[in-house]
Amino acid sequence: MxxxxxxxxxxxxxxxxxxxxxxxxxxxxxxxxxxxxxxxxxxxxxxxxxxxxxxxxxxxxxxxxxxxxxxxxxxxxNMLVYGGYVRNNNILYEIGKPEIDALATETGQYSHLVIEEHGRGINLYKAKGEEAVGDDYQIAKFQQRDYLHITASGKAILAYLPEERVREILNTHGLPSRTEETITDRDELFNELDDIRERGFAYNDEEEIEGFRAVGAPIRDRNGTILGSLSVSAPISIFKDERFYDEIPELVVNVANIIEVNINMSHRSSEITE
The missing domain is CATH 1.10.10.10 (Winged helix-like DNA-binding domain superfamily/Winged helix DNA-binding domain)
Known part of the structure; x- marks a missing residue:
């Protein structure tokens, strides 16, 4: 050996x-x-x-x-034992789960809590709203590692990683195309990441699936380090322009901020009791 x-x-x-x-x-x-x-x-x-x-x-x-x-x-x-342990000991899951449930209920759509590991997106948790569609795809998605550049949650994470780390991820995984709208050019992606940092959230406008849209927001700790992201997705017929560009981003950013505050308060509470 x-x-x-x-x-x-x-x-x-x-x-x-x-x-x-x-x-x-x-x-x-x-x-x-x-x-x-x-x-x-x-x-x-x-x-x-x-x-x-x-x-x-x-x-x-x-x-x-x-x-x-x-x-x-x-x-x-037995794999469930390992996966359950990892997920249940992740503070983002512990604190984010009820907020993701609430987001799915309010929008009626699928909501996701995502982290990055080894340059790919891992779906830590998902919740289904009453009007959500695409159950088979969402089940398969939960068991896969996403390319970060094709999803709103993934781009929200990339935007707040150090640039050197982003380049490392791109060198390893590339920019494969999923649809005609997928970003496959590095310069275009970095421009998009600049826009995400400026507005505080990310769009996925048919970049993962034709006819499907999503909005994602980063979740960071009090030092600005990216912990993960959340997103909500729906068909274009539901996320029409006004809702997609105005209502949903505000809602997603607010939920991300609530999770961030609760995580920071949890850390502060631990410091006080030590």
Whole structure:
């Protein structure tokens, strides 16, 4: 087994990685994409022999991360334990959840609470309003990592990250197109991020899905560090221009501000009791 370490001649060199860990994660990601698969299919996808792949699968199965039924492998329900722990220990989820619920109720649409990790958007929580549409897409979206430049919540996060970090994300993930309206030019994106900082919120005008709009706002701590964002989305027929450009942005920014204040008050309260 390869031992993780640093190159002795260069203190700035990136740490080497364990191939066993990387390949195990590749298998986990593959099963999340395929839902379930047989040994041969998994081996073909990860480009390993069946015997080596079988060893990985048995190790993951023994660890409780995957399970096998009728010679098909899938992710184990134990994954819910890890995911639940991560989410429930996130202060943005703890404090933001009731506000996202209220936002979905008031607008009648889907509302999301989003964080950034490894350059992609993770949906920390979503709430459905009574008039919301697109249930299948929203369910799938909750299980995926979004490109930040295609969503209102993602652009709201990008706008308040350090520019060096934004460039790093773009170098890693690029600017793939989702619709004809998706921003795929770096200069155009940076101009858009300037506009977002100036007005305090982000638009998604058919950039993710044709005929769909969203408004997102950043959520920051008292030092201005971006914690995540929130958004609300709906078809154009519901988010018509006046509502999309005036009413919804004001509502979204107000909710983001409430979450920020509650988080800051929570931090202050902890400092007082220490």
């Amino acid at each position: 390869t031992i993780i370490g640093m190159a002795k001649s260069d203190n700035t060199a990136a740490p080497r990685t364990l191939k066993t860990v990387t390949r195990s994660v590749d298998i986990i990601n593959l099963l999340m994409e395929l839902d379930r698969a047989r040994l041969t299919e998994i081996a073909d996808h990860v480009n390993m022999s069946k015997s080596t792949t079988y060893t990985y699968l048995k190790s993951l199965e023994k660890s409780g991360l995957i399970s096998r039924t009728q010679n098909q492998y899938r992710l184990s329900a």
